Amino acid sequence: DAGVIQSPRHEVTEMGQEVTLRCKPISGHDYLFWYRQTMMRGLELLIYFNNNVPIDDSGMPEDRFSAKMPNASFSTLKIQPSEPRDSAVYFCASSRTLAGVADTQYFGPGTRLTVL
Amino acid sequence: GNSVTQMEGPVTLSEEAFLTINCTYTATGYPSLFWYVQYPGEGLQLLLKATKADDKGSNKGFEATYRKETTSFHLEKGSVQVSDSAVYFCALDNTGFQKLVFGTGTRLLVSP
Numbered sequence: 001d002a003g004v005i006q007s008p009r010h011e012v013t014e015m016g017q018e019v020t021l022r023c024k025p026i027s028g029h030d031y032l033f034w035y036r037q038t039m040m041r042g043l044e045l046l047i048y049f050n051n052n053v054p055i056d057d058s059g060m061p062e063d064r065f066s067a068k069m070p071n072a073s074f075s076t077l078k079i080q081p082s083e084p085r086d087s088a089v090y091f092c093a094s095s096r097t098l099a100g101v102a103d104t105q106y107f108g109p110g111t112r113l114t115v116l
Numbered sequence: 117g118n119s120v121t122q123m124e125g126p127v128t129l130s131e132e133a134f135l136t137i138n139c140t141y142t143a144t145g146y147p148s149l150f151w152y153v154q155y156p157g158e159g160l161q162l163l164l165k166a167t168k169a170d171d172k173g174s175n176k177g178f179e180a181t182y183r184k185e186t187t188s189f190h191l192e193k194g195s196v197q198v199s200d201s202a203v204y205f206c207a208l209d210n211t212g213f214q215k216l217v218f219g220t221g222t223r224l225l226v227s228p
Contacts, residue, residue, distance in 0.1 A: 004159070031214065043160075043205065043218040056215065091159055095214050102214035107159030 002026075004108035006092050012114045018080040021111045024073055025094030031102050034067055034077050035091040037110070043091075049075065082115045089113070118143045120206050122219035129196055129226050137191040137222045139180075139206035147210035149173075149182055149189040154203045154221070163191075163204070201226045 005024040013019055025032050033048040047057040052069045060067070064083070069075040079086055089112050093105040123138040141147065148167045152160040164173030169184035178193045189206060206219040 033214070042220045045215065048213075048215065050213075055213070093159070101212040104162050104165075105160075105214050105216065107161070109157070109159050 004092055004094055004106055006090075006108035006111050008111060009109065010112045010114075012116065013082055014116050015083055016081045017115075018078065019082045019086075019113060019115075021077040021090050021092075021113070023075045023077070023092030023108060025075070025092070026096075026106055027073070029094035029096045029106075030072070031095040031097070031105075032069060032075050033093040033095075033105060034075070035093065035107075037089045037091060038087075046077070079113075082113075084115045087113055087115050118147070118208060118210060118217045120208055120217055120219035122204075122206050122222050125203075125221070125223040127222060127224050129224070131198055131226055131228050132195045133226075135191070135193040135196045135200075135224065137204055137206075137224070139189045139191065139219060141187050141189065141206070141208050143187075143208055143210050143217075145210045146184075147208040149180070150207040150209070150216065151178070151180055151189070151191050152205040152207060152218075154205065156202070160205060196224070196226045198226045198228055200224060 007022045034046040037043045046059045047067045049069045067077045089110045091110045093107045095102045095105045119142045150165045151163040153163045154160045164175040166173040166182035172181045180191045203221045205221045207216045
């Protein structure tokens with residue numbers, strides 16, 4: 001299996017621009033998670049989906065952030081407009097349901113976002 | 117609320133030394149506990165887990181025991197290698213849906 005795939009791996013943009021991060025989960029996994037990692041705040045869960053439906057978006061920092069999962073093999077995290085404080089590494093992870101609960105999460109390699 | 121506290125790093129050791137990375141947690145109910153490892157430039161990987169009190173998780177020579185009485189899940193390895201250099205994250209989940217709460221991570225540096 002190819003694992004969780006994220007693109008781009010690196011993104012540099014200017015303040016005010018729209019940024020779209022992409023994720024392809026492992027085939028057959030029905031949970032998808034978006035995380036943000038910064039030195040100051042560590043690893044934070046932003047939102048997660050089950051069967052393409054957003055279940056908990058309480059970690060999304062503000063309305064500038066939005067996430068979608070149009071089908072089981074693709075998700076996006078969009079920031080519009082971007083700000084320098086959004087600079088971070090964004091991880092996508094997926095897992096499957098096993099015995100009625102979510103099993104181990106598998107993480108992608110991350111997208112390093114720099115907003116100038 | 118739920119939280120995980122890890123020892124500050126970096127932890128610097130020589131090869132073949134004994135490793136302990138402390139982790140304590142605060143949670144309602146009976147959470148599952150995890151250790152994840154992040155190698156440079158990569159995403160996190162599950163290292164080991166324990167789902168109930170007194171369980172011991174183990175993998176690749178690493179071990180951690182779920183201690184409910186001390187709310188701890190300390191990571192240990194008897195003899196570290198240079199290849200173990202990475203950042204180690206302790207985490208908990210008490211939802212059953214893998215809504216993980218992570219500690220801040222502890223960087224381990226192993227020198228030859």
